Every structure is written in structure tokens, then in C-alpha cells.
Amino acid sequence: MSKFLSGFVSILGRPNAGKSTLLNAFVGSKVAIVADKPQTTRTAIQGVLTTPECQVVFLDTPGILRADSPMQKRMMNSVRDALSERDLLLYLADVTLGFGEKDRQAIDMVRKAETPVILVLNKTDLLHKDKGALLPLIEQYRAVHEFADYLPVSAETGEGLETLFEAIQSRLPEGPAYFPEDHITDQPERFIASELIRERILHETRQEVPHSVTVAIDKWEQGETLTKIYATIYVEREGQKGILIGVRGGMLKQIGTLARQEMERLFGLRIYLELHVKVQPNWREKAMFLNTLDWRTMTGNDES
Ligand SMILES: Nc1nc2c(ncn2[C@@H]2O[C@H](COP(=O)(O)OP(=O)(O)OP(=O)(O)O)[C@@H](O)[C@H]2O)c(=O)[nH]1
Ligand SMILES: [Mg+2]
Incomplete structure (x- = not known):
């Protein structure tokens, strides 16, 4: 019999990339609020997905930005906390936006954790061309960091999420279920x-x-x-x-x-x-x- 797998996976990225949408899609319930405006999520939000083979404890985080206010400093503190002692990180990029300096800075923060990162290319449903159009974007990301994988998804339609989940599962260590199978979040x-x-x-x-x-x-x-x-x-x-x-x-x-x-x-x-x-x-x-x-x-x- 194969062993049960479990692990901690943080979801990171720039504001509005679709991190909370992805968390809700995996958990199958709304645990994090979503809006078409940046800086929606202000703290780390836990969402747990349990299958017969594994349990993934996801942590959704505020979008990475240069903190100007005390509130944004708190938000970036919760991003930093979400980077330590993780088994895997997901970095979400919005494919409708080009690669820029702010992406480079955000990735700089994430790669300091020295934990494998999957680049999740989100919002592919908005691409008019075929996915081959993503290759130049992937190359730009690869130039700043060698990601563990590069996977296109649409958190909104669900396209690509199964492949992403398989990639996550394949990187989980053997471990116990930390929560009962019906537990989806620790938020009161x-x-x-x-x-x-x-x-x-x-x-x-x-x-x-x-x-x-x-x-x-x-x-x-x-x-x-x-x-x-x-x-x-x-x-x-x-x-x-x-x-x-x-x-x-x-x-x-x-x-x-x-x-x-x-x-x-x-x-x-x-x-x-x-x-x-x-x-x-x-x-x-x-x-x-x-x-x-x-x-x-x-x-x-x-x-x-
Ligand atoms: N078309 C499309 N829209 C998406 C997709 N994923 C997220 N969105 C939309 O993008 C917007 C931002 O989504 P959120 O999930 O709130 O993004 P976030 O990364 O959590 O944003 P912050 O919490 O502000 O950092 C919302 O309007 C979502 O409906 C997707 O795959 N396709
Ligand atoms: Mg959010």
C-alpha cells in the first residue's frame, strides 16, 4: 500500500493574480474573498484539501508589493511568514500581464526561501492565442529563477488544475493528516x-x-x-x-x-x-x- 502524503504549500504572487481564486478552487468552498481589485487579501488564509492519498495545507497570502503603509507592512510580514517551513511554493503569474520589474522583485522575495517553486501561469482562459504564446513569458520567468515546473491554468474555469494538483502531490513528503478530512480552514x-x-x-x-x-x-x-x-x-x-x-x-x-x-x-x-x-x-x-x-x-x- 502506498503511504499517505501531506504537506504545507503557500500560494504567492503579485496582487490580483488569482491566488485566492485558486485556493477556493482547490478547497471547493469560499475560504478567501475574491475581487477584481488588488490588495483584496490582507492576511494569510488557510485552506485544506484532503483526498484518500494526501492532505495539502494551502496558505493563500496577500499580493507582494512594496510596502508603503503600516498596513502593507503587516501584509508583507504575513507573506514572509508564509515562506518559511513550507514543502512547496506556488508562484502565480497573470498571463495577461507582461513580465516586469515588480515581478522580478516579488520572485526575489520568494526564492530566498530556498524551497521549490512551481510557476503557475494563471488566467489562460483570457488568452486569445494558443498556449504556445506563453513560451516567451515562461522564458522571462526562467531567466530570473529556475522553477520546479511551469504550468498553465485557469483558476476560474478549472482548466489545468488537475495537472497542477498532480504536480503538487508528487512533491509532498510522506506524512500524517494534520486535520480531520472535513476541515477546510482554521478561520473562525x-x-x-x-x-x-x-x-x-x-x-x-x-x-x-x-x-x-x-x-x-x-x-x-x-x-x-x-x-x-x-x-x-x-x-x-x-x-x-x-x-x-x-x-x-x-x-x-x-x-x-x-x-x-x-x-x-x-x-x-x-x-x-x-x-x-x-x-x-x-x-x-x-x-x-x-x-x-x-x-x-x-x-x-x-x-x-
Ligand atoms: N478570467 C479569469 N479571471 C480570474 C482567474 N483567476 C482569478 N481571476 C479574477 O482575477 C481577480 C483577482 O482574483 P483574486 O483571486 O482576488 O486575486 P488575488 O491574487 O487573491 O488578489 P489579492 O488578494 O489582491 O492579492 C478576480 O476578479 C478574479 O475573478 C482566471 O483564471 N481567469
Ligand atoms: Mg487574494
Whole structure:
């Protein structure tokens, strides 16, 4: 009988490359929020995939960038943490974008880990030409680092994911299942709820608003038939508060309804969701608010 395999695999890349989409596709459930805007993921997100032969503990990470703000520094710290003691790294590249200096810098950070890296060429569904068109891009990546493999995929349509998974599995060491087979993430529902609210905001707003938002769950009351969740959305300026509330409260209502429906579907609970918006100038520079970015440092008034 062949031995059970298990390992830790981090998903890295520039912002918006499709890292969280790939994590969700492998896990088969939404564990990380996704948006068509860079800097969606702000902390490391675990997603676990268990098959009869193996268990892969994936870690999705924030997109690699030059950190200018205290918030971005925290994000890059979680990228650095995700580079150590891994069995394998996946570096996602968006094939619709050319290779540039920022890619070189991001790969520089990743290769310092001295761990094998698979180059995952994502969004191939957007290529009009055949995959041969990827060869020059692959050569540019190969020139900066000798990757363990070069695999085209579409995290969105699923094309190529089976081959990628086989490549991952073939590089896993023998090991135990670290989690029960139905475990898909270590994030508490409370944090997922705040992320789902933020995801709705990312989808409904544009320009600087998405980056100026953080969400805190103030209270979580688990009833017999109804769970009541009270959350505050923090923004940096009055104008952003106005945008989020919308005409006669329409925008906030829309965000609340869609976030609640998604929570009900994911958690299998009936939910009452109450949202408030508060202005907190420069929250991105304040430790207390930066703690809301990650459930590991998040605090609240009660336990979920
Ligand atoms: N067409 C297409 N779109 C994709 C694919 N993968 C991801 N996307 C889209 O790309 C955008 C970014 O996806 P995310 O998964 O949030 O990207 P990310 O790398 O996690 O981004 P950050 O968390 O901001 O670093 C979203 O609009 C996704 O729907 C793909 O294979 N094909
Ligand atoms: Mg992401």
C-alpha cells in the first residue's frame, strides 16, 4: 500500500493574480474573498484539501508589493511568514500581464526561501492565442529563477488544475493528516463574516474606498433559530461614509443583504445582520485597527 502524503504549500504572487481564486478552487468552498481589485487579501488564509492519498495545507497570502503603509507592512510580514517551513511554493503569474520589474522583485522575495517553486501561469482562459504564446513569458520567468515546473491554468474555469494538483502531490513528503478530512480552514466564522462584508464592499465601490475599509464584528448572538451579527464598517473620511451609506441608505442595505445571503449559504444559519459605518481617520496606521485585519489578532466583545 502506498503511504499517505501531506504537506504545507503557500500560494504567492503579485496582487490580483488569482491566488485566492485558486485556493477556493482547490478547497471547493469560499475560504478567501475574491475581487477584481488588488490588495483584496490582507492576511494569510488557510485552506485544506484532503483526498484518500494526501492532505495539502494551502496558505493563500496577500499580493507582494512594496510596502508603503503600516498596513502593507503587516501584509508583507504575513507573506514572509508564509515562506518559511513550507514543502512547496506556488508562484502565480497573470498571463495577461507582461513580465516586469515588480515581478522580478516579488520572485526575489520568494526564492530566498530556498524551497521549490512551481510557476503557475494563471488566467489562460483570457488568452486569445494558443498556449504556445506563453513560451516567451515562461522564458522571462526562467531567466530570473529556475522553477520546479511551469504550468498553465485557469483558476476560474478549472482548466489545468488537475495537472497542477498532480504536480503538487508528487512533491509532498510522506506524512500524517494534520486535520480531520472535513476541515477546510482554521478561520473562525466571525472572521469569515467580516471578510464577506468587506468583499461586498469591494464589489460595490471603487477607487480608494475599497482600500479605506476595515470591518469589525461587534457582537455575535447565536440564537436557537436566528444568529444576530452586529458589525461596524470603518472608513477614513466622511465622504467615504456617505458613499457606503448611499442615497437613503440604499448602498448599505444592498451590501448588508448580499453579505447576509452569502453568510447564510456558507454557514447554514439564518442570520440577522446589522451594519454601522463609522469614520476613523488614518485607521491604517493604528495598531488597534490593524489587528482587525487578521483573526489571529482580532478581538471582540463575545465569543462566536
Ligand atoms: N478570467 C479569469 N479571471 C480570474 C482567474 N483567476 C482569478 N481571476 C479574477 O482575477 C481577480 C483577482 O482574483 P483574486 O483571486 O482576488 O486575486 P488575488 O491574487 O487573491 O488578489 P489579492 O488578494 O489582491 O492579492 C478576480 O476578479 C478574479 O475573478 C482566471 O483564471 N481567469
Ligand atoms: Mg487574494
